[in-house]
Amino acid sequence: MPNLDNSLFEIGTLDQLATQDTPLHRIDPRAKLITALCFMVTVISYNRYDLAALLPLCLYPLALSAIGHLPGAYLRRKLLIASPFALLVGMFNPLFDQATLLHIGGLPISGGWVSFASILLRFALTVSAALILAASTGFTTVCMALGRLGAPRAFSTQLLFLHRYIFVLADEGQRMLRARNLRSFDGRGTGLRVYGAMLGQLLLRTLDRAQRVHRAMLCRGYDGEIRLNRRFRLRPADFAFVLGWLAFFMLARACNLPQLLGRWIMGIMA
Amino acid sequence: MSHHIVEVRGLRYCYPDGAKALSGVDFRIRHGESVAVVGANGAGKSTLLLHLNGCLAPTHGNVRIGDYPLTKATLQQVRRTVGMVFQDPDDQLFLPTVYDDVAFGPLNLGLPAEEVDERVRQALDTVNCAHLGSRPPYKLSGGEKRSVAIATVLAMTPDILVLDEPSSNLDPQARRKLINLLRGFSHTKIMASHDLDMVLEVCERTIVLHQGKVLADGPTRSIFANDALLEQSHLERPLSFRGKEAVV
Numbered sequence: 076m077p078n079l080d081n082s083l084f085e086i087g088t089l090d091q092l093a094t095q096d097t098p099l100h101r102i103d104p105r106a107k108l109i110t111a112l113c114f115m116v117t118v119i120s121y122n123r124y125d126l127a128a129l130l131p132l133c134l135y136p137l138a139l140s141a142i143g144h145l146p147g148a149y150l151r152r153k154l155l156i157a158s159p160f161a162l163l164v165g166m167f168n169p170l171f172d173q174a175t176l177l178h179i180g181g182l183p184i185s186g187g188w189v190s191f192a193s194i195l196l197r198f199a200l201t202v203s204a205a206l207i208l209a210a211s212t213g214f215t216t217v218c219m220a221l222g223r224l225g226a227p228r229a230f231s232t233q234l235l236f237l238h239r240y241i242f243v244l245a246d247e248g249q250r251m252l253r254a255r256n257l258r259s260f261d262g263r264g265t266g267l268r269v270y271g272a273m274l275g276q277l278l279l280r281t282l283d284r285a286q287r288v289h290r291a292m293l294c295r296g297y298d299g300e301i302r303l304n305r306r307f308r309l310r311p312a313d314f315a316f317v318l319g320w321l322a323f324f325m326l327a328r329a330c331n332l333p334q335l336l337g338r339w340i341m342g343i344m345a
Numbered sequence: 346m347s348h349h350i351v352e353v354r355g356l357r358y359c360y361p362d363g364a365k366a367l368s369g370v371d372f373r374i375r376h377g378e379s380v381a382v383v384g385a386n387g388a389g390k391s392t393l394l395l396h397l398n399g400c401l402a403p404t405h406g407n408v409r410i411g412d413y414p415l416t417k418a419t420l421q422q423v424r425r426t427v428g429m430v431f432q433d434p435d436d437q438l439f440l441p442t443v444y445d446d447v448a449f450g451p452l453n454l455g456l457p458a459e460e461v462d463e464r465v466r467q468a469l470d471t472v473n474c475a476h477l478g479s480r481p482p483y484k485l486s487g488g489e490k491r492s493v494a495i496a497t498v499l500a501m502t503p504d505i506l507v508l509d510e511p512s513s514n515l516d517p518q519a520r521r522k523l524i525n526l527l528r529g530f531s532h533t534k535i536m537a538s539h540d541l542d543m544v545l546e547v548c549e550r551t552i553v554l555h556q557g558k559v560l561a562d563g564p565t566r567s568i569f570a571n572d573a574l575l576e577q578s579h580l581e582r583p584l585s586f587r588g589k590e591a592v593v
Contacts, residue, residue, distance in 0.1 A: 284436065306458075
């Protein structure tokens with residue numbers, strides 16, 4: 076089981092990756108955000124038995140991680156950590172949906188297995204798109220882009236603070252855990268009751284801190300809006316990035332590219 | 346210059362749960378003075394400081410900053426004049442980078458981008474942290490965090506600095522740097538501290554709080570020479586002041 080320390084360190088890695096300077100990192104954050112959102116909508120819009128038709132969309136995460144020098148092993152590991160959710164969602168499809176949908180080499184494949192595979196593929200595509208967005212842009216910049224694009228202020232501010240204080244919170248939790256472990260023996264003192272009390276304690280401390288932070292913000296003139304002294308500028312390359320990918324998504328959605336390719340090859344061979 | 350005066354009259358404060366924190370505090374601090382607020386844990390030091398720029402509103406009594414009584418209407422003006430450095434820098438540094446944090450106040454004042462940039466540079470230079478601009482605050486050391494927290498306040502060019510336990514959790518060298526920094530400021534300074542050695546070096550005047558009241562108010566050296574007073578307020582003579590008699 077990944078422990079808290081390591082998983083937070085991994086969040087730090089995401090930020091570290093975002094400090095690189097590659098063609099992908101130089102694209103305006105808003106352009107990357109819009110493209111990623113459109114990509115996700117496209118992926119989700121497919122029929123649940125579509126599997127082959129989804130494959131061309133793999134080009135998007137693969138190309139982006141190559142251009143942005145993002146380590147594939149790291150992204151795969153992150154995918155793996157999140158995969159239980161998708162597994163849980165699709166787990167029962169093969170059980171409930173046993174009607175045979177197709178044959179591969181004489182082996183009957185039920186609709187349930189196809190839709191299960193489709194769920195996993197969609198999960199991998201959407202989550203890797205989100206990871207790539209964060210790793211090529213930086214969490215805070217994504218928040219700012221959200222704000223610029225008209226997302227509710229409360230939402231983008233929340234995200235910003237989540238990212239800032241998750242480290243402080245984890246630190247505090249870890250210190251409490253350590254303090255408990257040092258005074259727990261033979262499994263006594265590690266029960267659910269103590270755990271509940273600790274969580275409650277952590278919540279109270281968090282509320283206190285929130286109040287202090289808010290106070291510090293008011294002291295420096297906070298009026299509901301977080302202002303950052305940075306300017307975004309859209310260049311032609313940003314438009315090309317968005318439009319190019321959108322065209323590709325639409326093409327992939329409108330016609331089943333693997334099928335076309337298959338027919339074409341069959342046509343040549345015939 | 347009357348506008349750097351801090352005047353507190355008959356200040357009483359009860360927390361919402363009924364706990365009495367301050368029961369009648371009076372003092373007047375003039376332009377350019379360096380004043381320490383000392384006292385036991387729970388004597389009301391932090392509560393008092395929080396009144397000086399309107400983070401808390403008095404239950405009774407009033408606070409005047411320069412020509413303004415502290416009211417809702419003057420709050421913005423007062424907060425521009427009184428810069429508050431909190432005890433825990435993690436409470437004060439809440440943005441993604443040091444630069445953003447130092448720029449936060451000036452941007453809220455509505456200054457143009459270039460002016461903000463200039464102020465951030467100056468403030469970070471003053472605390473010798475110019476190289477930290479692009480770093481995320483949570484990765485700084487304790488001493489760096491403290492310096493940056495002070496810079497976030499300096500960038501708003503306040504006339505009065507209020508600091509809560511500025512030397513807590515600092516290593517000796519960081520503490521020394523802080524003392525030199527504070528001594529270099531010409532601002533009116535008010536700080537709460539248990540670090541009486543630092544108080545001796547930085548503040549010429551000391552206010553002793555005890556159970557929500559001013560027990561003594563006078564020159565630091567004469568207060569630290571009064572052993573009975575120190576004992577009563579749970580303090581003791583600073584190490585650097587042992588075996589000396591005060592020159593009163």
